[in-house]
Amino acid sequence: MNSEFSIAVHSLVLLANLPERMATSEMIADNVCTHPARIRKVMSTLRKHGIVATKEGIGGGYILDCDPETTHLALIYRAVCEGTLKPSWSSGDPETGCMVASNVQKVMDGLFHEAEEYLESYWQRWTIADVLREICALHQAKL
Amino acid sequence: MNSEFSIAVHSLVLLANLPERMATSEMIADNVCTHPARIRKVMSTLRKHGIVATKEGIGGGYILDCDPETTHLALIYRAVCEGTLKPSWSSGDPETGCMVASNVQKVMDGLFHEAEEYLESYWQRWTIADVLREICALHQAKL
DNA sequence: GAAACTGTAACTTATATAATTACAGTATGA
DNA sequence: TCATACTGTAATTATATAAGTTACAGTTTC
Numbered sequence: 001m002n003s004e005f006s007i008a009v010h011s012l013v014l015l016a017n018l019p020e021r022m023a024t025s026e027m028i029a030d031n032v033c034t035h036p037a038r039i040r041k042v043m044s045t046l047r048k049h050g051i052v053a054t055k056e057g058i059g060g061g062y063i064l065d066c067d068p069e070t071t072h073l074a075l076i077y078r079a080v081c082e083g084t085l086k087p088s089w090s091s092g093d094p095e096t097g098c099m100v101a102s103n104v105q106k107v108m109d110g111l112f113h114e115a116e117e118y119l120e121s122y123w124q125r126w127t128i129a130d131v132l133r134e135i136c137a138l139h140q141a142k143l
Numbered sequence: 144m145n146s147e148f149s150i151a152v153h154s155l156v157l158l159a160n161l162p163e164r165m166a167t168s169e170m171i172a173d174n175v176c177t178h179p180a181r182i183r184k185v186m187s188t189l190r191k192h193g194i195v196a197t198k199e200g201i202g203g204g205y206i207l208d209c210d211p212e213t214t215h216l217a218l219i220y221r222a223v224c225e226g227t228l229k230p231s232w233s234s235g236d237p238e239t240g241c242m243v244a245s246n247v248q249k250v251m252d253g254l255f256h257e258a259e260e261y262l263e264s265y266w267q268r269w270t271i272a273d274v275l276r277e278i279c280a281l282h283q284a285k286l
Numbered sequence: 287g288a289a290a291c292t293g294t295a296a297c298t299t300a301t302a303t304a305a306t307t308a309c310a311g312t313a314t315g316a
Numbered sequence: 317t318c319a320t321a322c323t324g325t326a327a328t329t330a331t332a333t334a335a336g337t338t339a340c341a342g343t344t345t346c
Contacts, residue, residue, distance in 0.1 A: 003230040010234040032234045057344025060291045087146040091153040091175045103281040122261040138246040200313025203322045
């Protein structure tokens, strides 16, 4: 998995914690520690899934377009990295005569697909607000 | 995740299906479609976890050292790619004053760790023999 | 119409993955 | 006992993926 999921969750938690729930790609990039263009790419995907809204022009930026208390990480996972659990390389070769070599790809693909669905049910346990609360708890513990 | 898990599962299923449950790295590599040295690397890890035994010298190779009916994919996952669910890149920066930026790494690390344990409970549902049976079923369906 | 934004593609660089080579170590059997 | 056929492992090279960067067109505001 690449780290777009972490970027998306971090950005959404950040927005949820801002008074106006709005920030520019530059502000988010500073906080996430990456390049604004990368933030815009991830945010663009989240916008297409209705999780954030964007406003172009002066005073524009990204604004949370969901309820952090009911938006689960599973939705974010699906938006941003569905299908990435399965490795790009596959073993075996469908063209050979060997039963194992010729059928293992399809079976493993099925397992990875099911494993990913299972994993999504873990992300379904967490909302954006939950993650923010975990962060707050850590923060409090330091004081 | 890299594809050593797929290679390990494929290799073990292949061994389980052989009369003597034994094969050389070259035979396995041919079947898996990769290089024998890569097979030796993965098999070496499986040997250290007691899943296969190896025999050096003439007539040597790898032999299954577990019961395929009771050896779950979770064991193979742990042996071969524990810790790879979490992306290597992390967002945020523990040194900043921002509550979110400075604590998000630890929280996300915890989530990825728990997610991986959850995922392992999926792999626990499958044994090597189960995978072989799935392959056989696909094979039968073609006839 | 200048300024401050997003959207997106193209390009570069860094890192991870896979393939390959090489060779030391080990068991077998003629 | 020596050639042979294996594993074990490290080093190197090649390739694919991820991340960073640049660039610029499009949009909104003032």
